[in-house]
Amino acid sequence: MVEFDSPQLNTLFQALADPTRRGMLASLALGEKSIGELAAPCDMSFAGASKHVKVLEDAGLLSRRKAGRSHICTLEAAPLAQAERWLRQWEQFWNQRLDRLEALIERGKEEKQNG
Amino acid sequence: MVEFDSPQLNTLFQALADPTRRGMLASLALGEKSIGELAAPCDMSFAGASKHVKVLEDAGLLSRRKAGRSHICTLEAAPLAQAERWLRQWEQFWNQRLDRLEALIERGKEEKQNG
DNA sequence: AGCAAACTAAACCGATTGGTTGACAGACAT
DNA sequence: ATGTCTGTCAACCAATCGGTTTAGTTTGCT
Numbered sequence: 001m002v003e004f005d006s007p008q009l010n011t012l013f014q015a016l017a018d019p020t021r022r023g024m025l026a027s028l029a030l031g032e033k034s035i036g037e038l039a040a041p042c043d044m045s046f047a048g049a050s051k052h053v054k055v056l057e058d059a060g061l062l063s064r065r066k067a068g069r070s071h072i073c074t075l076e077a078a079p080l081a082q083a084e085r086w087l088r089q090w091e092q093f094w095n096q097r098l099d100r101l102e103a104l105i106e107r108g109k110e111e112k113q114n115g
Numbered sequence: 116m117v118e119f120d121s122p123q124l125n126t127l128f129q130a131l132a133d134p135t136r137r138g139m140l141a142s143l144a145l146g147e148k149s150i151g152e153l154a155a156p157c158d159m160s161f162a163g164a165s166k167h168v169k170v171l172e173d174a175g176l177l178s179r180r181k182a183g184r185s186h187i188c189t190l191e192a193a194p195l196a197q198a199e200r201w202l203r204q205w206e207q208f209w210n211q212r213l214d215r216l217e218a219l220i221e222r223g224k225e226e227k228q229n230g
Numbered sequence: 231a232g233c234a235a236a237c238t239a240a241a242c243c244g245a246t247t248g249g250t251t252g253a254c255a256g257a258c259a260t
Numbered sequence: 261a262t263g264t265c266t267g268t269c270a271a272c273c274a275a276t277c278g279g280t281t282t283a284g285t286t287t288g289c290t
Contacts, residue, residue, distance in 0.1 A: 029208055
Protein backbone atom coordinates (compact mmCIF):
# COMPACT_ATOMS: atom_id res chain seq x y z
CA MET A 1 0.00 0.00 0.00
CA VAL A 2 0.78 3.65 -0.22
CA GLU A 3 3.11 4.92 2.46
CA PHE A 4 1.57 7.82 4.31
CA ASP A 5 3.11 7.89 7.83
CA SER A 6 6.24 9.82 6.99
CA PRO A 7 7.54 12.60 9.26
CA GLN A 8 9.43 13.83 6.20
CA LEU A 9 6.20 14.42 4.31
CA ASN A 10 4.63 16.03 7.38
CA THR A 11 7.23 18.78 7.66
CA LEU A 12 7.55 19.03 3.90
CA PHE A 13 3.88 19.66 3.15
CA GLN A 14 3.64 21.81 6.26
CA ALA A 15 6.47 23.98 4.92
CA LEU A 16 4.79 24.23 1.52
CA ALA A 17 1.45 25.25 3.04
CA ASP A 18 2.51 28.87 3.55
CA PRO A 19 2.51 31.39 0.67
CA THR A 20 5.41 33.38 2.14
CA ARG A 21 7.54 30.25 2.10
CA ARG A 22 6.44 29.23 -1.39
CA GLY A 23 7.39 32.73 -2.49
CA MET A 24 10.83 32.26 -1.01
CA LEU A 25 11.23 28.99 -2.89
CA ALA A 26 10.19 30.67 -6.12
CA SER A 27 12.71 33.41 -5.47
CA LEU A 28 15.41 30.86 -4.74
CA ALA A 29 14.68 29.06 -8.00
CA LEU A 30 16.11 32.14 -9.75
CA GLY A 31 19.39 31.82 -7.88
CA GLU A 32 21.02 31.93 -4.47
CA LYS A 33 19.79 34.58 -2.09
CA SER A 34 20.84 36.00 1.26
CA ILE A 35 18.32 36.01 4.12
CA GLY A 36 17.94 39.75 3.64
CA GLU A 37 17.13 39.34 -0.04
CA LEU A 38 14.59 36.65 0.78
CA ALA A 39 13.07 38.78 3.53
CA ALA A 40 12.88 42.05 1.56
CA PRO A 41 9.62 41.43 -0.35
CA CYS A 42 7.96 39.78 2.64
CA ASP A 43 6.16 42.70 4.30
CA MET A 44 7.03 41.54 7.79
CA SER A 45 9.84 41.93 10.30
CA PHE A 46 13.25 40.61 9.42
CA ALA A 47 13.15 38.15 12.30
CA GLY A 48 9.78 36.90 11.12
CA ALA A 49 11.07 36.17 7.64
CA SER A 50 14.15 34.56 9.13
CA LYS A 51 11.92 32.11 10.97
CA HIS A 52 10.27 31.16 7.69
CA VAL A 53 13.68 30.48 6.23
CA LYS A 54 14.41 28.21 9.18
CA VAL A 55 11.21 26.26 8.56
CA LEU A 56 12.28 25.71 4.95
CA GLU A 57 15.72 24.67 6.12
CA ASP A 58 14.30 22.20 8.65
CA ALA A 59 12.20 20.72 5.87
CA GLY A 60 15.38 20.24 3.85
CA LEU A 61 14.16 22.61 1.16
CA LEU A 62 17.13 24.93 1.39
CA SER A 63 20.69 24.84 2.60
CA ARG A 64 22.76 27.78 3.71
CA ARG A 65 26.39 28.72 3.87
CA LYS A 66 27.92 31.71 5.57
CA ALA A 67 29.66 34.35 3.49
CA GLY A 68 30.91 37.14 5.67
CA ARG A 69 28.00 38.36 7.74
CA SER A 70 25.46 37.14 5.18
CA HIS A 71 23.87 33.71 5.05
CA ILE A 72 23.51 32.55 1.48
CA CYS A 73 20.61 30.18 0.81
CA THR A 74 20.36 27.61 -1.96
CA LEU A 75 17.24 25.77 -3.05
CA GLU A 76 17.41 22.04 -2.37
CA ALA A 77 15.05 20.40 -4.79
CA ALA A 78 15.27 16.80 -3.62
CA PRO A 79 12.40 17.05 -1.10
CA LEU A 80 10.23 18.73 -3.72
CA ALA A 81 10.93 15.78 -5.96
CA GLN A 82 9.91 13.45 -3.12
CA ALA A 83 6.63 15.28 -2.65
CA GLU A 84 6.00 15.16 -6.36
CA ARG A 85 6.69 11.44 -6.43
CA TRP A 86 4.23 10.94 -3.58
CA LEU A 87 1.53 12.90 -5.39
CA ARG A 88 2.13 11.01 -8.58
CA GLN A 89 0.86 7.85 -6.89
CA TRP A 90 -2.65 9.10 -7.63
CA GLU A 91 -2.02 9.83 -11.26
CA GLN A 92 -3.62 6.67 -12.52
CA PHE A 93 -6.58 7.23 -10.27
CA TRP A 94 -7.32 10.74 -11.44
CA ASN A 95 -6.70 9.87 -15.05
CA GLN A 96 -9.37 7.21 -14.73
CA ARG A 97 -11.75 9.77 -13.31
CA LEU A 98 -10.95 12.24 -16.06
CA ASP A 99 -11.54 9.55 -18.67
CA ARG A 100 -14.87 8.76 -17.13
CA LEU A 101 -15.75 12.46 -17.09
CA GLU A 102 -14.74 12.81 -20.71
CA ALA A 103 -16.85 9.83 -21.67
CA LEU A 104 -19.78 11.38 -19.84
CA ILE A 105 -19.38 14.66 -21.70
CA GLU A 106 -19.10 12.76 -24.98
CA ARG A 107 -22.27 10.87 -24.25
CA GLY A 108 -23.99 14.15 -23.43
CA LYS A 109 -23.07 15.57 -26.82
CA GLU A 110 -24.42 12.54 -28.65
CA GLU A 111 -27.69 12.67 -26.80
CA LYS A 112 -28.02 16.32 -27.71
CA GLN A 113 -27.46 15.50 -31.37
CA ASN A 114 -29.71 12.45 -31.48
CA GLY A 115 -32.46 13.58 -29.16
CA MET B 116 6.95 34.08 -12.46
CA VAL B 117 5.74 31.16 -10.46
CA GLU B 118 2.41 31.66 -8.75
CA PHE B 119 2.66 31.04 -5.05
CA ASP B 120 -0.02 33.12 -3.31
CA SER B 121 -2.88 30.69 -3.71
CA PRO B 122 -5.33 30.03 -0.85
CA GLN B 123 -6.13 26.78 -2.66
CA LEU B 124 -2.56 25.56 -2.28
CA ASN B 125 -2.48 26.73 1.34
CA THR B 126 -5.38 24.56 2.43
CA LEU B 127 -4.35 21.78 0.09
CA PHE B 128 -0.80 21.37 1.40
CA GLN B 129 -2.05 21.97 4.93
CA ALA B 130 -4.49 19.08 4.51
CA LEU B 131 -1.73 16.85 3.12
CA ALA B 132 0.63 17.66 6.00
CA ASP B 133 -1.07 15.21 8.40
CA PRO B 134 -0.40 11.46 8.28
CA THR B 135 -3.90 10.61 9.51
CA ARG B 136 -5.37 12.48 6.58
CA ARG B 137 -2.92 11.02 4.08
CA GLY B 138 -3.93 7.62 5.40
CA MET B 139 -7.56 8.43 4.77
CA LEU B 140 -6.75 9.45 1.20
CA ALA B 141 -4.86 6.20 0.67
CA SER B 142 -7.83 4.29 2.02
CA LEU B 143 -10.19 6.20 -0.24
CA ALA B 144 -8.07 5.40 -3.27
CA LEU B 145 -9.19 1.79 -2.83
CA GLY B 146 -12.84 2.76 -3.04
CA GLU B 147 -15.60 4.74 -1.41
CA LYS B 148 -15.77 4.62 2.38
CA SER B 149 -18.15 5.72 5.11
CA ILE B 150 -16.90 8.05 7.83
CA GLY B 151 -16.90 5.11 10.22
CA GLU B 152 -14.76 3.03 7.88
CA LEU B 153 -12.33 5.92 7.51
CA ALA B 154 -12.25 6.49 11.27
CA ALA B 155 -11.83 2.85 12.31
CA PRO B 156 -8.05 2.50 11.85
CA CYS B 157 -7.36 5.96 13.24
CA ASP B 158 -6.71 5.31 16.93
CA MET B 159 -8.62 8.37 18.06
CA SER B 160 -12.17 9.34 18.91
CA PHE B 161 -14.82 9.15 16.23
CA ALA B 162 -15.41 12.89 16.41
CA GLY B 163 -11.70 13.51 16.02
CA ALA B 164 -11.51 11.45 12.85
CA SER B 165 -14.65 13.14 11.59
CA LYS B 166 -12.91 16.49 11.90
CA HIS B 167 -10.05 15.21 9.76
CA VAL B 168 -12.56 14.18 7.12
CA LYS B 169 -13.97 17.69 7.21
CA VAL B 170 -10.51 19.18 6.64
CA LEU B 171 -10.09 16.96 3.59
CA GLU B 172 -13.54 17.96 2.38
CA ASP B 173 -12.79 21.68 2.82
CA ALA B 174 -9.61 21.18 0.81
CA GLY B 175 -11.72 19.67 -1.96
CA LEU B 176 -9.99 16.32 -1.62
CA LEU B 177 -13.14 14.35 -0.97
CA SER B 178 -16.84 14.68 -1.57
CA ARG B 179 -19.60 12.97 0.37
CA ARG B 180 -23.13 11.83 -0.22
CA LYS B 181 -25.61 10.58 2.33
CA ALA B 182 -26.87 7.03 2.14
CA GLY B 183 -29.29 6.30 4.94
CA ARG B 184 -27.52 7.21 8.14
CA SER B 185 -24.06 6.78 6.62
CA HIS B 186 -22.04 9.44 4.85
CA ILE B 187 -20.19 7.92 1.90
CA CYS B 188 -16.93 9.63 0.94
CA THR B 189 -15.27 9.66 -2.47
CA LEU B 190 -11.74 10.74 -3.28
CA GLU B 191 -11.60 13.85 -5.44
CA ALA B 192 -8.28 13.77 -7.21
CA ALA B 193 -8.39 17.12 -9.01
CA PRO B 194 -6.70 19.09 -6.19
CA LEU B 195 -3.99 16.44 -5.95
CA ALA B 196 -3.37 16.96 -9.63
CA GLN B 197 -3.14 20.69 -9.03
CA ALA B 198 -0.55 20.21 -6.30
CA GLU B 199 1.40 17.88 -8.52
CA ARG B 200 1.33 20.42 -11.33
CA TRP B 201 2.65 23.06 -8.94
CA LEU B 202 5.50 20.83 -7.79
CA ARG B 203 6.36 19.94 -11.35
CA GLN B 204 7.37 23.55 -11.93
CA TRP B 205 10.69 22.70 -10.30
CA GLU B 206 11.33 19.63 -12.37
CA GLN B 207 13.69 21.40 -14.75
CA PHE B 208 15.51 22.96 -11.83
CA TRP B 209 16.19 19.75 -9.97
CA ASN B 210 17.10 17.90 -13.14
CA GLN B 211 19.77 20.52 -13.72
CA ARG B 212 21.07 20.01 -10.22
CA LEU B 213 21.11 16.25 -10.67
CA ASP B 214 23.02 16.65 -13.93
CA ARG B 215 25.56 18.86 -12.21
CA LEU B 216 25.90 16.31 -9.41
CA GLU B 217 26.36 13.54 -11.92
CA ALA B 218 29.04 15.55 -13.73
CA LEU B 219 30.78 16.10 -10.42
CA ILE B 220 30.79 12.40 -9.67
CA GLU B 221 32.03 11.66 -13.17
CA ARG B 222 34.88 14.13 -12.73
CA GLY B 223 35.72 12.51 -9.41
CA LYS B 224 36.06 9.11 -11.07
CA GLU B 225 38.37 10.48 -13.75
CA GLU B 226 40.60 12.17 -11.22
CA LYS B 227 40.83 8.91 -9.34
CA GLN B 228 41.90 7.12 -12.51
CA ASN B 229 44.34 9.77 -13.71
CA GLY B 230 45.79 10.84 -10.38
C1' DA C 231 38.43 51.06 18.99
C1' DG C 232 33.92 51.99 17.77
C1' DC C 233 29.88 51.72 14.97
C1' DA C 234 26.78 49.70 11.54
C1' DA C 235 24.98 45.56 9.15
C1' DA C 236 23.21 40.83 8.89
C1' DC C 237 21.44 37.58 11.49
C1' DT C 238 19.90 34.54 15.47
C1' DA C 239 17.65 33.71 19.98
C1' DA C 240 14.32 34.38 23.40
C1' DA C 241 10.16 36.04 25.30
C1' DC C 242 5.80 37.08 24.33
C1' DC C 243 1.12 37.35 21.92
C1' DG C 244 -3.28 35.97 19.59
C1' DA C 245 -5.07 32.59 16.38
C1' DT C 246 -5.16 28.04 14.73
C1' DT C 247 -4.57 22.95 15.23
C1' DG C 248 -5.42 18.42 16.89
C1' DG C 249 -7.42 16.21 20.16
C1' DT C 250 -11.04 15.22 23.92
C1' DT C 251 -15.93 14.80 25.89
C1' DG C 252 -20.90 15.41 26.01
C1' DA C 253 -25.11 16.73 23.96
C1' DC C 254 -27.75 16.56 19.91
C1' DA C 255 -30.05 15.03 15.15
C1' DG C 256 -31.56 11.72 11.60
C1' DA C 257 -32.41 7.16 9.98
C1' DC C 258 -33.34 2.48 10.92
C1' DA C 259 -35.10 -1.77 13.78
C1' DT C 260 -38.21 -3.73 16.94
C1' DA D 261 -42.53 4.74 20.96
C1' DT D 262 -38.06 3.45 22.27
C1' DG D 263 -33.73 2.47 21.47
C1' DT D 264 -29.56 2.14 18.59
C1' DC D 265 -26.40 3.39 15.03
C1' DT D 266 -23.95 7.02 12.46
C1' DG D 267 -22.55 11.18 12.47
C1' DT D 268 -22.30 16.43 13.59
C1' DC D 269 -21.71 20.36 16.72
C1' DA D 270 -20.07 22.99 20.60
C1' DA D 271 -17.14 23.64 24.36
C1' DC D 272 -12.93 22.95 26.08
C1' DC D 273 -7.75 21.97 26.41
C1' DA D 274 -2.74 21.90 25.43
C1' DA D 275 0.43 22.61 21.77
C1' DT D 276 1.86 24.75 17.67
C1' DC D 277 2.01 28.64 14.36
C1' DG D 278 2.86 33.11 12.56
C1' DG D 279 3.95 37.19 13.94
C1' DT D 280 6.07 40.88 17.06
C1' DT D 281 9.85 43.22 19.90
C1' DT D 282 14.10 43.35 22.34
C1' DA D 283 18.60 41.85 23.13
C1' DG D 284 22.85 39.59 21.67
C1' DT D 285 26.53 37.82 18.30
C1' DT D 286 29.46 37.98 14.49
C1' DT D 287 31.42 40.40 10.66
C1' DG D 288 32.87 44.37 8.10
C1' DC D 289 33.98 49.34 7.70
C1' DT D 290 36.45 53.42 8.95
